[in-house]
């Protein structure tokens with residue numbers, strides 16, 4: 060990458076030399092001969108990297124003072140000090156003040172190039188890490204303002220710092236893993252690993268090796284299991300009810316003893332792991348049926364947390380849609396769309412058996428598939444049929460979903476008009492037969508038709 064590099068030195072030949080070497084590497088350079096020139100140049104446009112002489116003879120400020128000013132304003136701007144022979148100590152104190160590195164005069168071109176590349180790389184990585192952090196914090200936000208989601212958030216905030224084991228229950232796709240990640244992120248273990256082991260996706264035969272690891276034997280290396288990997292952090296055991304009984308017994312022993320043996324091993328491994336488990340099944344029923352150990356249930360669920368299904372918090376649907384549009388649009392570059400009122404009414408009244416995950420998938424599908432004018436709102440008739448089917452429609456079926464965005468009186472009028480027109484057409488305009496079929500007096504039907512503006 061061609062970077063914009065500022066070279067600050069009171070000696071013109073050093074400035075030209077450094078700039079020349081960096082330009083040969085494809086970088087763009089600027090030079091400054093005094094502290095004020097340097098500060099003005101940085102003010103004019105923040106460079107990617109600064110080479111800064113420590114002495115700066117004849118300047119208002121010396122190199123260290125310039126460094127302090129630069130670091131105060133641009134903490135992420137990497138600065139490499141140029142140190143004269145014999146003032147290494149000053150160079151070291153510059154590093155303590157935030158300089159990235161220093162080069163000592165006289166220097167070799169190779170060394171200069173290497174330091175520049177490293178400083179640019181470190182600064183790029185820092186920026187990337189910051190972006191990723193910001194994005195993952197944003198991505199893992201529990202969105203929603205309903206009472207039930209506020210209660211969930213409060214439970215998460217209370218439980219997070221305690222280190223207690225937590226059992227999260229809730230239907231598939233409600234946000235159990237997101238809840239577990241949020242708890243981890245708010246706990247004292249936040250800087251430790253968050254390891255996921257999903258019992259639903261691992262065969263019973265492999266479960267123990269995945270969880271406890273394998274002791275190496277001839278020809279086979281040792282494999283670290285999820286428990287060991289999560290040391291110092293959190294292990295999220297997803298769909299705990301899918302664990303075979305035998306594994307349940309062993310997990311219980313780990314919880315009691317705080318240590319375990321690898322499969323095929325004899326030494327005991329001690330780990331410090333917080334276990335958060337989850338289940339979308341009815342665990343008391345699993346216990347009653349003898350498929351889940353009751354004592355394990357109590358040990359895992361010191362703090363039980365239930366994540367509500369989306370149907371329990373339909374008022375969150377608009378915010379979730381907005382949240383996912385932002386997320387998907389940032390990740391894929393697809394433009395965001397607006398959702399028309401009738402479509403929002405349909406989306407809010409849908410039952411969402413797949414919960415938040417299903418809603419997210421549908422938002423993604425809408426952004427990908429809905430073509431046409433990108434500024435036009437997405438209307439109910441553009442929704443996937445799987446979403447619209449549970450919504451009452453008019454007999455004509457045309458734009459039936461619009462009923463959902465109307466108050467009852469207007470919706471009933473539209474329905475009655477279409478219903479009656481369809482019935483009359485069915486009986487070839489014979490009002491007596493229509494009245495008989497729909498269970499109305501002929502005269503009452505006439506009045507109705509007149510009030511709806513149908514016929515003469």
Ligand SMILES: Nc1ncnc2c1ncn2[C@@H]1O[C@H](COP(=O)(O)OP(=O)(O)OP(=O)(O)O)[C@@H](O)[C@H]1O
Pocket residue numbers: 198199200201202203229230231232233234235236237238297339382415416419
């Ligand atoms: N309240 C919420 N706010 C924002 N995103 C959410 C929310 N709840 C769930 N999600 C998102 O929905 C998707 C499914 O959530 P998650 O995987 O946590 O559900 P789950 O209950 O663990 O699912 P499963 O039971 O299938 O393992 C994820 O993309 C998650 O980020």
